[in-house]
Amino acid sequence: MAFPLIRDVRAYVVRGGGADYHDQGDGHWIDDHIATPMSRYPEYRQSRQSFGINVLGTLVVEIEASDGTIGFAVTTGGEPACYLVEKHFSRFLIGRSPVEVEKIWDQMYFGSQYYGRKGLVVNAISGVDLALWDLLGKLRQEPVYHLLGGAVRDELTFYATGARPDLAKQMGFIGGKMPLHHGPAEGEEGLRKNIEELATMRERVGEDFWLMFDCWMALDLNYATKLAHKAHEYGLKWIEEALSPDDYWGYAELKKKAPPGMLVTTGEHEATRWGFRMLMEMDCCDIIQPDVGWCGGVTELTKIANMADSRGIMVIPHGSSVYSYHFVITRHNSPFAEFLMMAPKADKVVPMFHPQLLGEPVPVNGKLKLSDKPGFGVELNREVKLHRPYVGQGK
Ligand SMILES: C[C@H](O)[C@H](O)CC(=O)C(=O)O
Numbered sequence: 520m521a522f523p524l525i526r527d528v529r530a531y532v533v534r535g536g537g538a539d540y541h542d543q544g545d546g547h548w549i550d551d552h553i554a555t556p557m558s559r560y561p562e563y564r565q566s567r568q569s570f571g572i573n574v575l576g577t578l579v580v581e582i583e584a585s586d587g588t589i590g591f592a593v594t595t596g597g598e599p600a601c602y603l604v605e606k607h608f609s610r611f612l613i614g615r616s617p618v619e620v621e622k623i624w625d626q627m628y629f630g631s632q633y634y635g636r637k638g639l640v641v642n643a644i645s646g647v648d649l650a651l652w653d654l655l656g657k658l659r660q661e662p663v664y665h666l667l668g669g670a671v672r673d674e675l676t677f678y679a680t681g682a683r684p685d686l687a688k689q690m691g692f693i694g695g696k697m698p699l700h701h702g703p704a705e706g707e708e709g710l711r712k713n714i715e716e717l718a719t720m721r722e723r724v725g726e727d728f729w730l731m732f733d734c735w736m737a738l739d740l741n742y743a744t745k746l747a748h749k750a751h752e753y754g755l756k757w758i759e760e761a762l763s764p765d766d767y768w769g770y771a772e773l774k775k776k777a778p779p780g781m782l783v784t785t786g787e788h789e790a791t792r793w794g795f796r797m798l799m800e801m802d803c804c805d806i807i808q809p810d811v812g813w814c815g816g817v818t819e820l821t822k823i824a825n826m827a828d829s830r831g832i833m834v835i836p837h838g839s840s841v842y843s844y845h846f847v848i849t850r851h852n853s854p855f856a857e858f859l860m861m862a863p864k865a866d867k868v869v870p871m872f873h874p875q876l877l878g879e880p881v882p883v884n885g886k887l888k889l890s891d892k893p894g895f896g897v898e899l900n901r902e903v904k905l906h907r908p909y910v911g912q913g914k
C-alpha cells in the first residue's frame with residue numbers, strides 16, 4: 520500500500536492546562552504546597568508555579584501528509600521544543616513516508632544525541648513520534664491500539680491521582696494517589712503531617728482501597744525510608760518517585776529498605792530504553808511509570824515495556840491521557856492506568872488534557888472502553904490559542 524508522503528511539520532505552543540497539566544489557575548490542588556526538590560527553599564515551598572513548573576506550556580505537533588491528512592499530538596515542551604521540532608527534527612520527516620516510524624525516531628534521537636538524550640529534547644521527540652502514530656492511524660483508518668497489536672482486555676481500569684482519594688473511591692476508581700505535601704526541610708512536624716493526612720484518608724476509604732504517595736523527587740533516602748515505614752502502618756500501597764531520577768543507587772537502597780509488600784515506583788522523569796534499563800538492572804523499583812509524552816513516544820515505550828515484561832515488572836504509564844490508554848490496552852504487564860484528576864478540587868472527573876483535545880474520553884465508574892476512531896481518536900481543539908513561534912522547512 521502506497522502512503523502519501525509527509526509534506527509539512529508544524530509545532531505550536533499552547534498555554535493553560537492541557538498536556539502541561541501543571542499550568543493551572545489559582546487554588547488548584549496540584550499547586551498547593553506539594554513537596555518538591557525546591558522545597559528546601561522556603562520561598563519556593565508553597566507553590567510549584569513559583570519556581571516555574573509551568574514555564575514551558577504545551578507543545579502541539581502537527582504532521583501533514585500530501586493528501587491533507589493531519590496527525591497531531593500534545594506533550595510538554597512549549598517554545599524550546601517548537602524550535603527543535605521545526606528547526607531540527609522536521610528534516611527527518613519532510614518528503615518521507617509516515618510508515619518509517621523507526622527510522623525517523625532513530626534519526627531524531629541520534630541526530631540530537633550530542634545535546635539531548637533526556638528531558639526536553641526527548642519530550643519533543645515524543646511529541647513528533649506520537650503525531651506520527653496518529654497520522655498513521657488516520658491514514659490506515661485504524662485506532663493506534665490496533666497498530667500496536669490489539670487490545671488484550673475489553674476496557675481500561677484506573678486509579679486516580681489527586682488530593683481527594685476518598686472522592687475518587689466514590690467515583691469508582693481502584694485507588695487514590697495523593698501528593699506528598701511536606702518534604703525533609705519541614706522536619707519531624709512535616710513528617711507527622713504527611714502521616715496524619717494518610718491516616719485521615721485511610722479512615723475515610725477503609726482497608727482495601729489503594730492509597731499511594733507521590734513524592735515528586737522531593738526526598739532523601741533516610742526520609743523516604745522513614746516515611747515508608749510509618750506509612751506502612753496505614754497500608755500505603757506504593758511510594759512513588761521518592762528520590763531524584765538520577766539517584767539510581769538511592770532507589771536500589773530504598774527498594775531493599777522498604778517494608779515488605781510496599782511497592783517502590785518511579786520513572787515518570789526517566790527517558791529511553793537506556794534510562795529504563797538502568798532502573799531495571801539496578802533493581803530500583805517494582806513498577807516503572809514512563810510518560811509516553813516524555814520517554815520517547817510509543818515507539819520507545821514499546822521497547823521499554825518489552826524489557827520490563829521479560830523481568831516481570833509492571834509498566835503503569837504516567838498520566839498522558841489517550842496517548843497512554845492506546846498503549847496500556849495492548850499490554851498484559853500494564854493491568855491498570857493512571858487518571859490525573861484535573862478538576863481544581865479533585866471532586867469530579869474532567870478530561871485530563873482539557874481544553875486542548877476534542878473527544879477526549881474519560882473513565883466512567885473508574886473504567887473506560889476505547890473507541891475505534893482512527894489514530895488516538897481525538898482532534899485538536901482549534902479554539903485554543905495556537906502560537907507558532909518558528910517556521911521550519913515545510914511547504
Ligand atoms: C501530583 C504530582 O505531584 C504530579 O503533579 C503528578 C504526578 O507526578 C503523577 O501523576 O504521577
Ligand SMILES: [Mg+2]
Nearest residue numbers: 733759760787
Ligand atoms: Mg508521579
